[in-house]
Amino acid sequence: MTDLTTQYMSIKKEVDLAVQRVLESGRYILGPEVEAFEKELADYCGTQYAVGVASGTDALILALLGCGVKPGDEVITTPFTFIATAEAITHCGAKPVFVDINPQTYNIDPQQIEKAVTSRTRALLPVHLFGQPAPMDDILDIARRNNLKVVEDSAQALSAEFHGAKTGSIGDAGCLSFFPSKNLGAFGDAGAVVTNDPQIAESVRLLRQHGAKTTYVHLMPGYNSRLDALQASILRIKLRHLERWSNARRERAALYNRLFSEIENIEPPFISENSLTSANYYTVRLCRESINRGHLRQYLSAKGIETAIYYPLTLHLQEAYLCLGHKPGDFPESERAQEQVLSFPMYPEIEREQIMEIVESVKDFIKAN
Numbered sequence: 001m002t003d004l005t006t007q008y009m010s011i012k013k014e015v016d017l018a019v020q021r022v023l024e025s026g027r028y029i030l031g032p033e034v035e036a037f038e039k040e041l042a043d044y045c046g047t048q049y050a051v052g053v054a055s056g057t058d059a060l061i062l063a064l065l066g067c068g069v070k071p072g073d074e075v076i077t078t079p080f081t082f083i084a085t086a087e088a089i090t091h092c093g094a095k096p097v098f099v100d101i102n103p104q105t106y107n108i109d110p111q112q113i114e115k116a117v118t119s120r121t122r123a124l125l126p127v128h129l130f131g132q133p134a135p136m137d138d139i140l141d142i143a144r145r146n147n148l149k150v151v152e153d154s155a156q157a158l159s160a161e162f163h164g165a166k167t168g169s170i171g172d173a174g175c176l177s178f179f180p181s182k183n184l185g186a187f188g189d190a191g192a193v194v195t196n197d198p199q200i201a202e203s204v205r206l207l208r209q210h211g212a213k214t215t216y217v218h219l220m221p222g223y224n225s226r227l228d229a230l231q232a233s234i235l236r237i238k239l240r241h242l243e244r245w246s247n248a249r250r251e252r253a254a255l256y257n258r259l260f261s262e263i264e265n266i267e268p269p270f271i272s273e274n275s276l277t278s279a280n281y282y283t284v285r286l287c288r289e290s291i292n293r294g295h296l297r298q299y300l301s302a303k304g305i306e307t308a309i310y311y312p313l314t315l316h317l318q319e320a321y322l323c324l325g326h327k328p329g330d331f332p333e334s335e336r337a338q339e340q341v342l343s344f345p346m347y348p349e350i351e352r353e354q355i356m357e358i359v360e361s362v363k364d365f366i367k368a369n
C-alpha cells in the first residue's frame with residue numbers, strides 16, 4: 001500500500017545527519033528541534049501556533065480538551081473513520097454523536113449535523129477522510145449559529161486545501177498525525193495540533209507536559225504526550241519535501257482516476273472544484289455486487305498487488321461503541337461504504353507503470369468474472 005524505505009533512501013543523508021545531531025546534542029525531550037519544527041509546521045499550515053504531541057490520537061484528545069470539551073458533553077462526528085476520532089471524544093469523558101456521511105465524498109454530511117445538535121453539544125469533529133476536505137464552510141456556519149467549537153481531524157489531510165486554506169487551519173484547532181503511513185510520516189508515532197487560538201495552543205502545551213508551565217509547577221493534571229526531538233528532527237527534513245510529495249500523490253491519483261473512469265461500476269474519488277486533496281489514500285467505490293470485493297482482492301493479492309479496506313466496520317457497529325445503542329441501518333451510507341470501498345497502493349514514489357498494471361489487473365478480473 002505504501003513504500004516507506006524507498007522514501008527514506010531518497011533523503012537518507014539529510015535524515016541521518018539530523019538524527020546524529022540530536023543524538024549528540026543530549027536534548028531528547030522537547031527543546032530546539034521540536035520548537036523549530038513547530039514554527040515550520042505553523043508556517044506551512046498558515047496558523048499562528050503548532051504544538052507537537054506524541055500521536056495523532058493525542059492531538060485529538062488534547063485539542064478537544066483545549067476547546068473545553070468535558071464529561072457530559074456531546075461531540076458530533078462521522079462513524080466512517082478510524083476509531084481514534086471517536087476514542088478521543090470518549091477519553092474526554094464526552095459522548096460521540098454520529099451523523100451519516102455524504103456518499104460522494106465519504107465525509108460528514110452537514111445537512112444532518114444540525115438535527116443532531118442538542119443543548120449538550122460542545123463541538124463538531126469533521127474528518128478529512130482519505131485527504132478529501134470536509135465541507136468546512138457549512139460546518140463553520142452551523143458551529144457559529146450554535147456556538148460550537150470545530151476541531152478538524154486532519155490526520156490524513158496535511159497539504160490538502162479548502163478554498164485555498166490548508167486543512168487543519170480552518171476550524172478552532174486542527175489535528176495532525178505523523179504515523180508512518182500518513183503523508184508526512186515520522187519514523188514512529190508523532191502528531192501535532194495547529195491553531196490560531198492562543199488559549200487552545202497554551203492549553204495543549206500544558207496538557208502534553210503534565211499540566212506544567214514550569215518544571216514541577218502543575219496547573220492541572222495533564223498527560224505525558226510530547227513530540228520526541230528525534231522525530232521532530234526527521235519531520236523537519238521531510239516537511240521540506242512535503243509539497244513535492246503531495247503533488248506527486250495528486251498526479252498519481254489523477255492517473256488512477258483517468259484509468260478507473262473507463263471501467264463501469266467503479267467510482268473514482270470525488271473531485272471538488274473548491275478544494276485540493278492530499279491524496280493520502282486512494283479509495284474507489286465498487287458500485288455493484290457484480291464486482292465481488294473479496295474475490296478481487298484475492299485475485300490482486302496473488303499478483304502481488306496489495307489493497308486495503310478503509311474501513312471495514314463503521315464505528316457505530318463496533319463492539320467498542322455498543323454502549324451508544326446503535327443498530328444496523330442507523331447510518332445507511334456509512335454501512336454501504338464499508339461494503340463497497342477499496343483502497344489501492346498510493347505513495348509519491350509509485351511508478352506510473354505500476355498504476356497502469358494495477359488497473360489492467362482489475363480489468364482482467366472483471367472480464368473473467
Ligand SMILES: *Cc1c(COP(=O)(O)O)cnc(C)c1O
Binds near residue numbers: 056057153179
Ligand atoms: C491515523 C489517524 C488518526 C490517529 O493518528 P495516530 O497518529 O495513529 O494516533 C486519527 N484519525 C484519523 C482519521 C487517522 O487516519
